[in-house]
Structures are given as structure tokens and as C-alpha cells.
Amino acid sequence: MAEKKTRKEPAAKKDTKKPVSKATPAPAATSPDKELGKGARIGVYICHCGTNIAGSVDILAVQEYAKTLPNVAHVDNYQYMCSTPGQKKIEEGIKEHKLTGIVVAACSPRLHEPTFRTATKTGGLNPFRFEMANIREQGSWVHMHDREGATAKAKDAIRIAVAKAALLQDLVPKSVPVTKAALVVGAGVAGMQAALDLANAGIKTYLVEKSPTIGGRMSQLDKTFPTLDCSQCILTPKMVDVGRNPNIELMTYSEIEEVEGYIGNFDVTIRKKARGVLTPAEAEARGIVGGGCNGCGDCDTVCPVIKPNPFEMGMKPRKAIYIYHPQVVPLIYTVDFDSCVKCGLCVEACGEKKAIDLEMKDEFVKVKVGTAILALGYDIFPIEKKDEWGYQKFENVVTSLEFERLICASGPTGGHLVRPSDGKTPKKVAFLLCAGSRDNTGVGKPYCSRFCCMYSLKHAHQIIEKIPGCQPYIFYMDIRSFGKMYEEFYYRIQDEGAKFIRGRVSNILEDPETKNLYVMADDTLLDRPMKLEVDMVVLAAAVQPSADTDRTRKLFGVSCSLDGWLLEAHPKLNPCGTTTAGVFLAGVCQGPKDIPDTVASAEGAASAASIPIHMGEVELEPYFAQCIEEKCAGCGMCVNLCPYQALSLVEKEGRKVMQVTEAKCKGCGTCGGFCPGGAIWMQHFATPQIVAQIDAFLLGGEQ
Amino acid sequence: MARTKGYPEPLEKKLRDTRLYEEDTNPQFTKTVEKISMTIPHMCYQCGTCTASCPSAPRSSYRIRKFVRRALLGLEEEALTDPDLWLCTTCYSCTDRCPRDIAPTDVIMAMRNLAAKRDIVPxxxxxxxxxxxxxxxxxxxxxxxxxxxxxxxxxxxxxxxxxxxxxxxxxxxxxxxxxxxxxxxxxxxxxxx
Incomplete structure (x- = not known):
């Protein structure tokens, strides 16, 4: 480090001859390290943050100390620097004291860096002439009971920030145009709502769904709480809208294969899986006039292969050429090539329409979009892992999603709830809440799955309504009825006669003769263990991210939390955004949500995703790498190191030099740290700036 | 006795104040139990999986859930002087199933150790x-x-x-x-x- 420092010094001396003109915003790129730090006049502002900082940091001592630091021309403090008078102090200080750089010692830059940058700009300086010293989150808060230590640390933080501020340069953010199109991945209720909102706002939207039909989990449900609307009845109009909207290009049975680019300019490769069936449009493209699949189902009738239908949770058969259910959108059959025997009977039955092509191969489509929304949905936790409840061991233990299909009029039993073991109507049904949720054993999920309480209440209502004399028992730990009209729904179901037992079920036993089940629980309110014989058990199984979530999120560079749900940019203030600019989250993939919350989050994501598109261009922070061409040896070793493919070698004045595609560069510094010739300048995090910070810290301000 | 409104003695005992008072709790007891048992009874959410798994509970007044609750609240006297403390068979079914990953059996063992120190052993x-x-x-x-x-x-x-x-x-x-x-x-x- 010391070596680097001495190497820099002669360069700085050489620069003294050049005229100093600091205030004029110079273009970001050229000759970065010239004129650095000459005649710097730094203003330091210390924030009390009420008592958040002042309660454990001696502000006046810090202020006196800051005055002694090199290049500091003005020091001030204020109760709340982020307030309007606080910002005014910065603006006036710049003019009064001819400041060239601003340091605010306050909270985390995550909170108020934009605020103070704006104030710096209003005061007449380039906004990147601002540096923040975090003396709250990393100071007063963590050393709340150590006033001396917190004060000393605040002094250190300010000394380091001043050292960098003296070397800051004018930078100009880069603007890139935004492609006027959006991508939505996943066409459940979240994806459909997001796509409809974007399309209705006049944005071309590609809606990609891995299943053969849109609709997602919601289309599998019978009724929705607390209003008890039929789920399909309220969903199918949306499905039809999605299918008809001229701004939506629907790609079902498709997956994201590759994502390149950055906000405003994503190049997305989509794999259209071989469906074996042509849409009318595809048929026409092949010269088959008036052909293509019209959903008549003649192929289905003749197909000899029978498989379980995953839409019905495997409780109803489908053929090797199939649709999930009669209301699918688009109404196009799909060939399951894993089970198709290629007998050709369907091709014959299809006849003149020539819709079936058993030799179809996967196709790859490239689209260009400005922003993307991930609406990847959820799966049911494999609840058979909780051995004590006997799922898949005892026939009459089912999951809630299976129950939905069994009670649904369009389901495998025509809406007549029956026991899987003997087809009899159950008279006593136990519902187990928190099955695999709120579980810290490592086998279940530690989080609350959030909608199980409410749908189990709905299930209890449905059996009371449909089966006279049928008694639901709800085994619960807490009933979480937090939404609008939810608590009222709880009241209603209790009034209708559902029995609520506050106790988690420890285990279930089966009577091998009758296939009845013995539910063991502790009635914690009565303080008595109980053994209840029931005809059927419904497990409100936990939810987890859908199987493909991890693969897809990596393609888009989106992080996930420990439990696999995708990570939002801020849990409260930016729940739809991600840390990848231009990629947004909708629905359950961000965390468990019921339908109202899912739709709300989808509309939020659509709104957020449409902003850059409507603005037409986005500003990128100018933290990209720059090549100092006179130093670059053209070795090209940085090119392969770059995780964002932002670097390339180009021919300039007869020799090879590196060139940065600024819009792709994320300023990670991998290349800058590596370059053997020191030819890469990381804007705003340049070597001399970082070295100055380290020196300021280690040398304690000595020169 | 004149002020008992003429109730016979057993009823007098029955009508005594059984409310939980702060003085009944000893936070140090929770910590001691956790140290000996090497488990986390303070994380219990009282779901009852333990009692429901317990082979003793259906046949006795022993309630493992109650003992974990006592550990959580620091009810030292109540826990150590309750003869039910000695009805655990140490089968570990509750430990197997506890969704909070507490080992209730070990809580009982720790309490038995503490009781034995005071010569409270059947x-x-x-x-x-x-x-x-x-x-x-x-x-x-x-x-x-x-x-x-x-x-x-x-x-x-x-x-x-x-x-x-x-x-x-x-x-x-x-x-x-x-x-x-x-x-x-x-x-x-x-x-x-």
C-alpha cells in the first residue's frame, strides 16, 4: 500500500502545472487521475439524528476534530441533516465556503445518499462530489452503550470520508434507451394480472408460461375466501382477456433459456418446448390453410395412452395428447412426448386440420425487452416427509390442494367429496393447520405459509354446506385471519359449527380395517390429550418456491433468501423490485401470499416495470470501469474475468486496447483489482481514492 | 377461621388465591434449566405436540407441555415440587416431533437433577x-x-x-x-x- 502511495505522489506533483477548474462538470471518462485532489475544500456536516446519533456520540467533540482534518474548509452540525433546513446548510455552505466536496456524517447511504446528492447538486456541485460517513448504523446504534468508543469511531469514519471526498471527481450518469416491451415469467394469477396491466398501459408484453395453459394454482381452486366466489368463474375472464389482448404475446409450454443484457435492453432466449400440436397461426405459416388445433378433442378420444393428470393432482386420467381442463387458454392440445408411443392414431383423427406433428422439436425464440417481471409461483411442500401424519401411507390423508380438486364441481368426482380408500362420503373430517409450516426441525418450513388458515376455514364451510351432518375439526395453533373480512369469516365458520381444537397433531394412526384415522393431539385449552377417530384428514401443507424458481432466478441475477423465496430490494419500501435493475417480482415467488395480496403485488410490479419503459430511458450510476488507454497493454485477461461480459478488446491506433460497454458494467471492480498494469480506473472507487481511505484509517490522519 | 364465612377448611384451601404473581417466577431457573438440558424451552409456542405424543399423559396427570411452560416462565417451585415431574418415561417421542426443535425430555431430566439436589425424589x-x-x-x-x-x-x-x-x-x-x-x-x- 505504501508503495502504491509513493507511486501516486509524483503523478500528483506533475499535475500541479495544469490549471484547476473544479466546478465545471467534466465528461466522466477522460484522463481520470489528473488533477485529483488539488485545492480540495471539503465541508463536513454532522447529523444528530435526534438522539439516534447524539445520544451516544459526542457531536461537538467530533466537530472540533473534523476541523483539524486536512482539506476541511467548513464544519457544521444539525439536528436532522435530511430535513429541509439541513439540506439548505449544505447548499449555502458550498457557495459561502467555495466547497469542492461534501461529507455528511449520518445514517447509511442506503437511506439518504440520494437526498444529500441532490442537495450537493442544488448547491452547484456535481452530485458525485458527495461522500457519506455512516456513524449511525455502523456507529451509534451498535455502540449504544459506549459513548467514548462510538465517538472515536465517528471520528475515524469522518476522517476516512474526508480523505475520499478530497479525491472525488465529477461524474455524469449515463442514459440508455429502454426497449418498449416487457417480459412476464409465469402466467398464474400474478403473471396474468401483471401482463394485463402492462398491456393495457400500451406496452408490448411477452407472457411466458411453462405449463400448456395459463391460470396457475388459482385455476385449481374451487372457491376463494372469504367471499366464496367460484375461483374459476372469477379467473377465466382474466384468462380470456390475456388470450385476446393484442399487446400480449402468450407463450405457453415455454421456458426461459437465457438472459443477457441489462435494464432497458434485456435479450431473452425462450425455449418453446415441442408441443406436437400446431396453433392455427403456426399451421398457416406452414401453408396449411384453415388448419391447426381447434380444440375439438378428436385426438384425445383415440389416444390409447393413459396417464394421471397433474392438474387434478393425479386423481383423474388424461391421454398422451391432452388438455388440463375444458377452460384452458390457449385451447390447444399438447403431446406428452415422454409417454406418447407415436402410434399416429391422433394424426389420423385430426385429418385435414393437420394440427399434429409428432416430429416437432423444441424451438428457441429471442425477444428484446426493457424490463421483466418474475411471477414464478409456488409448489406444495412434499408433506410425506413429515412421517407422523402418514401422507401417502394412509389413503384417506390428503393435501389441501387435493381436497380442492375433490370438492370442485369440475374435479375428478364432480364435486362430491369422497374418501380415496372406498369412495364413501366422509362424515368427520380433520383439518391439520401448520402442516410443515412454522416448523424449525429442518424437515418443514420455518415460515408461516400465510393462507392455510383461511382456506381451511373455507374447506370447513364447504363440507358443512355440501354434506349434511358432516363435522369438520380444525386443529390449529393460532388462527391468522388478518385480512379484510377474514376475522368475520372465522366468526361465520365457527357459527356454522366447525369445531376448533387448539393443538398441533402429534401423529395419525390408521385403522387397517375401516381405513379410518385416529388423530392424536393435545387439546391445549382443555389440557387433555385427545384421540379422535375421523373418516378423512386434510393436511394444510406448507408452500415452497416452485421447482424451477432457482434456475430462473439465477438467469436474471435475482437473489433469494435462506428459505428460497426471491429477495425483494427492500421488504417494506421496495417489495416488488430486486437488486437487479429492471427485474421485478410479483406474487408468491417473493413469499407466501393469498390471492388479494398476490394481485396487489402483481399490479405493483407492473407499475414499477412500466416506469422505465414510459420514461424511455434510464440513468445508470456512473460507477463503471474505464480503460486508461496509454497504460493498457491489450493483454485481454480482464475480458474473461468480467462476470457481465462488459469488456472487449478493440483495435485503436494500431494496437489492441480494452473497451468497456458502460451500460453492461456494474462497477464490481473485478477487472480493476486484477489489471496487472493498473490500466483500469473504477469510477468513484478508483485506486487512489480507496488508498487514501485506507491510509486515512491506518495512519490516523498523519500525512 | 372466623373470617372464612363458615366454609369448611378444604373449601377454604380451594378458594385460595391461585393467580400467577411475578414473585413466583425466577428467570434464573429458565437459564439454569437451559444450561443443564442444552435445549431451548424458552422457544416453546405451546402447540401440544409433546403432550399428544406422550405415552404417560393419557394415563396420568403428567403434562410435559406444562413443564416446558414452567421452564419458560421460571416457575421453579411449581416445577420441582410437582410429583408429576417423575412420570416421564424418557421415551423421547416429544423430542422427535417438537416443531420448535426443543428437547422436552431433556428439560424434564434437567428439572429432575435440580429437584434431586434439593432431595425432592420419590x-x-x-x-x-x-x-x-x-x-x-x-x-x-x-x-x-x-x-x-x-x-x-x-x-x-x-x-x-x-x-x-x-x-x-x-x-x-x-x-x-x-x-x-x-x-x-x-x-x-x-x-x-
């Missing part, structure tokens, strides 16, 4: 100590057992301290080292005279 447990001291077995062999073993073609005495009585000395050495036998004898004498 006599039958102490008699087990004596039986181990004299025979090497908590439940020594008996004639019914011997007959059953013979019928199965086994040696009437199992290959333990019963088959090799000379090794009882080793067990006695261990028990003497910790003074357990002497302690058991003392307590039994105090109680039974």
Missing part, C-alpha cells in the same frame, strides 16, 4: 438406586422371568451382573464415588423411618 426412584447397588439392575431378575427364560431355552440368568455377580463391585464403586447410594439410604430413612 422413594421408588431411590429404591431403584438401592436395587442397582445390590444387583446391578434397576429391575432385578425374578422367578417369573427366570421361568420364561428357561422356556425360551435361555440361561435363567442373563449375561449381566446377574450372570457374573463379581462385577457388581464395579457398579458399587461408581455409585459410592458419587455418594448416590448413601444419599438414597439417608432420604429413605428420613421418609420411612
Amino acid at each position: 422413594v421408588n426412584f431411590l429404591k431403584t438406586v438401592q436395587a442397582i447397588y445390590t444387583t446391578g439392575h434397576g429391575v432385578p431378575n425374578n422367578d417369573v422371568n427366570r421361568a420364561a427364560r428357561k422356556k425360551l431355552g435361555l440361561n435363567p440368568e442373563p449375561p449381566t451382573t446377574h450372570g457374573f455377580p463379581k462385577y457388581v463391585k464395579g457398579i458399587q464403586y461408581i455409585l459410592d464415588y458419587f455418594g448416590l447410594k448413601q444419599r438414597a439410604d439417608k432420604i429413605i430413612k428420613e421418609r420411612e423411618g
Whole structure:
């Protein structure tokens, strides 16, 4: 480090001859390290943050100390620097004291860096002439009971920030145009709502769904709480809208294969899986006039292969050429090539329409979009892992999603709830809440799955309504009825006669003769263990991210939390955004949500995703790498190191030099740290700036 | 007694104030139990999975959930003086199933240790100590057992301290080292005279 420092010094001396003109915003790129730090006049502002900082940091001592630091021309403090008078102090200080750089010692830059940058700009300086010293989150808060230590640390933080501020340069953010199109991945209720909102706002939207039909989990449900609307009845109009909207290009049975680019300019490769069936449009493209699949189902009738239908949770058969259910959108059959025997009977039955092509191969489509929304949905936790409840061991233990299909009029039993073991109507049904949720054993999920309480209440209502004399028992730990009209729904179901037992079920036993089940629980309110014989058990199984979530999120560079749900940019203030600019989250993939919350989050994501598109261009922070061409040896070793493919070698004045595609560069510094010739300048995090910070810290301000 | 409104004595006892007062709780007790048991009863959310799994609970007044609650609240006296503390069979079913990953069985064991320090141990447990001291077995062999073993073609005495009585000395050495036998004898004498 010391070596680097001495190497820099002669360069700085050489620069003294050049005229100093600091205030004029110079273009970001050229000759970065010239004129650095000459005649710097730094203003330091210390924030009390009420008592958040002042309660454990001696502000006046810090202020006196800051005055002694090199290049500091003005020091001030204020109760709340982020307030309007606080910002005014910065603006006036710049003019009064001819400041060239601003340091605010306050909270985390995550909170108020934009605020103070704006104030710096209003005061007449380039906004990147601002540096923040975090003396709250990393100071007063963590050393709340150590006033001396917190004060000393605040002094250190300010000394380091001043050292960098003296070397800051004018930078100009880069603007890139935004492609006027959006991508939505996943066409459940979240994806459909997001796509409809974007399309209705006049944005071309590609809606990609891995299943053969849109609709997602919601289309599998019978009724929705607390209003008890039929789920399909309220969903199918949306499905039809999605299918008809001229701004939506629907790609079902498709997956994201590759994502390149950055906000405003994503190049997305989509794999259209071989469906074996042509849409009318595809048929026409092949010269088959008036052909293509019209959903008549003649192929289905003749197909000899029978498989379980995953839409019905495997409780109803489908053929090797199939649709999930009669209301699918688009109404196009799909060939399951894993089970198709290629007998050709369907091709014959299809006849003149020539819709079936058993030799179809996967196709790859490239689209260009400005922003993307991930609406990847959820799966049911494999609840058979909780051995004590006997799922898949005892026939009459089912999951809630299976129950939905069994009670649904369009389901495998025509809406007549029956026991899987003997087809009899159950008279006593136990519902187990928190099955695999709120579980810290490592086998279940530690989080609350959030909608199980409410749908189990709905299930209890449905059996009371449909089966006279049928008694639901709800085994619960807490009933979480937090939404609008939810608590009222709880009241209603209790009034209708559902029995609520506050106790988690420890285990279930089966009577091998009758296939009845013995539910063991502790009635914690009565303080008595109980053994209840029931005809059927419904497990409100936990939810987890859908199987493909991890693969897809990596393609888009989106992080996930420990439990696999995708990570939002801020849990409260930016729940739809991600840390990848231009990629947004909708629905359950961000965390468990019921339908109202899912739709709300989808509309939020659509709104957020449409902003850059409507603005037409986005500003990128100018933290990209720059090549100092006179130093670059053209070795090209940085090119392969770059995780964002932002670097390339180009021919300039007869020799090879590196060139940065600024819009792709994320300023990670991998290349800058590596370059053997020191030819890469990381804007705003340049070597001399970082070295100055380290020196300021280690040398304690000595020169 | 004049102020009891004429209630007979048992009813007077029945009507005493049983509210939980802050003085009844001892936060240090929670910490001590956690240290000995190496588990986390303060994380209990009272779901009842433990009691529902418990083979003792349906046949007795023993409620493991209640003991974990007492550990959480620091109800030292109530926990250590409750004779139910000694009804756990240590089958570990509750530990297997607890969704909060607490080991309730170990909470009970820790409490038994603390109770034993204060000589609160049922006599039958102490008699087990004596039986181990004299025979090497908590439940020594008996004639019914011997007959059953013979019928199965086994040696009437199992290959333990019963088959090799000379090794009882080793067990006695261990028990003497910790003074357990002497302690058991003392307590039994105090109680039974």
C-alpha cells in the first residue's frame, strides 16, 4: 500500500502545472487521475439524528476534530441533516465556503445518499462530489452503550470520508434507451394480472408460461375466501382477456433459456418446448390453410395412452395428447412426448386440420425487452416427509390442494367429496393447520405459509354446506385471519359449527380395517390429550418456491433468501423490485401470499416495470470501469474475468486496447483489482481514492 | 377461621388465591434449566405436540407441555415440587416431533437433577438406586422371568451382573464415588423411618 502511495505522489506533483477548474462538470471518462485532489475544500456536516446519533456520540467533540482534518474548509452540525433546513446548510455552505466536496456524517447511504446528492447538486456541485460517513448504523446504534468508543469511531469514519471526498471527481450518469416491451415469467394469477396491466398501459408484453395453459394454482381452486366466489368463474375472464389482448404475446409450454443484457435492453432466449400440436397461426405459416388445433378433442378420444393428470393432482386420467381442463387458454392440445408411443392414431383423427406433428422439436425464440417481471409461483411442500401424519401411507390423508380438486364441481368426482380408500362420503373430517409450516426441525418450513388458515376455514364451510351432518375439526395453533373480512369469516365458520381444537397433531394412526384415522393431539385449552377417530384428514401443507424458481432466478441475477423465496430490494419500501435493475417480482415467488395480496403485488410490479419503459430511458450510476488507454497493454485477461461480459478488446491506433460497454458494467471492480498494469480506473472507487481511505484509517490522519 | 364465612377448611384451601404473581417466577431457573438440558424451552409456542405424543399423559396427570411452560416462565417451585415431574418415561417421542426443535425430555431430566439436589425424589426412584447397588439392575431378575427364560431355552440368568455377580463391585464403586447410594439410604430413612 505504501508503495502504491509513493507511486501516486509524483503523478500528483506533475499535475500541479495544469490549471484547476473544479466546478465545471467534466465528461466522466477522460484522463481520470489528473488533477485529483488539488485545492480540495471539503465541508463536513454532522447529523444528530435526534438522539439516534447524539445520544451516544459526542457531536461537538467530533466537530472540533473534523476541523483539524486536512482539506476541511467548513464544519457544521444539525439536528436532522435530511430535513429541509439541513439540506439548505449544505447548499449555502458550498457557495459561502467555495466547497469542492461534501461529507455528511449520518445514517447509511442506503437511506439518504440520494437526498444529500441532490442537495450537493442544488448547491452547484456535481452530485458525485458527495461522500457519506455512516456513524449511525455502523456507529451509534451498535455502540449504544459506549459513548467514548462510538465517538472515536465517528471520528475515524469522518476522517476516512474526508480523505475520499478530497479525491472525488465529477461524474455524469449515463442514459440508455429502454426497449418498449416487457417480459412476464409465469402466467398464474400474478403473471396474468401483471401482463394485463402492462398491456393495457400500451406496452408490448411477452407472457411466458411453462405449463400448456395459463391460470396457475388459482385455476385449481374451487372457491376463494372469504367471499366464496367460484375461483374459476372469477379467473377465466382474466384468462380470456390475456388470450385476446393484442399487446400480449402468450407463450405457453415455454421456458426461459437465457438472459443477457441489462435494464432497458434485456435479450431473452425462450425455449418453446415441442408441443406436437400446431396453433392455427403456426399451421398457416406452414401453408396449411384453415388448419391447426381447434380444440375439438378428436385426438384425445383415440389416444390409447393413459396417464394421471397433474392438474387434478393425479386423481383423474388424461391421454398422451391432452388438455388440463375444458377452460384452458390457449385451447390447444399438447403431446406428452415422454409417454406418447407415436402410434399416429391422433394424426389420423385430426385429418385435414393437420394440427399434429409428432416430429416437432423444441424451438428457441429471442425477444428484446426493457424490463421483466418474475411471477414464478409456488409448489406444495412434499408433506410425506413429515412421517407422523402418514401422507401417502394412509389413503384417506390428503393435501389441501387435493381436497380442492375433490370438492370442485369440475374435479375428478364432480364435486362430491369422497374418501380415496372406498369412495364413501366422509362424515368427520380433520383439518391439520401448520402442516410443515412454522416448523424449525429442518424437515418443514420455518415460515408461516400465510393462507392455510383461511382456506381451511373455507374447506370447513364447504363440507358443512355440501354434506349434511358432516363435522369438520380444525386443529390449529393460532388462527391468522388478518385480512379484510377474514376475522368475520372465522366468526361465520365457527357459527356454522366447525369445531376448533387448539393443538398441533402429534401423529395419525390408521385403522387397517375401516381405513379410518385416529388423530392424536393435545387439546391445549382443555389440557387433555385427545384421540379422535375421523373418516378423512386434510393436511394444510406448507408452500415452497416452485421447482424451477432457482434456475430462473439465477438467469436474471435475482437473489433469494435462506428459505428460497426471491429477495425483494427492500421488504417494506421496495417489495416488488430486486437488486437487479429492471427485474421485478410479483406474487408468491417473493413469499407466501393469498390471492388479494398476490394481485396487489402483481399490479405493483407492473407499475414499477412500466416506469422505465414510459420514461424511455434510464440513468445508470456512473460507477463503471474505464480503460486508461496509454497504460493498457491489450493483454485481454480482464475480458474473461468480467462476470457481465462488459469488456472487449478493440483495435485503436494500431494496437489492441480494452473497451468497456458502460451500460453492461456494474462497477464490481473485478477487472480493476486484477489489471496487472493498473490500466483500469473504477469510477468513484478508483485506486487512489480507496488508498487514501485506507491510509486515512491506518495512519490516523498523519500525512 | 372466623373470617372464612363458615366454609369448611378444604373449601377454604380451594378458594385460595391461585393467580400467577411475578414473585413466583425466577428467570434464573429458565437459564439454569437451559444450561443443564442444552435445549431451548424458552422457544416453546405451546402447540401440544409433546403432550399428544406422550405415552404417560393419557394415563396420568403428567403434562410435559406444562413443564416446558414452567421452564419458560421460571416457575421453579411449581416445577420441582410437582410429583408429576417423575412420570416421564424418557421415551423421547416429544423430542422427535417438537416443531420448535426443543428437547422436552431433556428439560424434564434437567428439572429432575435440580429437584434431586434439593432431595425432592420419590422413594421408588431411590429404591431403584438401592436395587442397582445390590444387583446391578434397576429391575432385578425374578422367578417369573427366570421361568420364561428357561422356556425360551435361555440361561435363567442373563449375561449381566446377574450372570457374573463379581462385577457388581464395579457398579458399587461408581455409585459410592458419587455418594448416590448413601444419599438414597439417608432420604429413605428420613421418609420411612
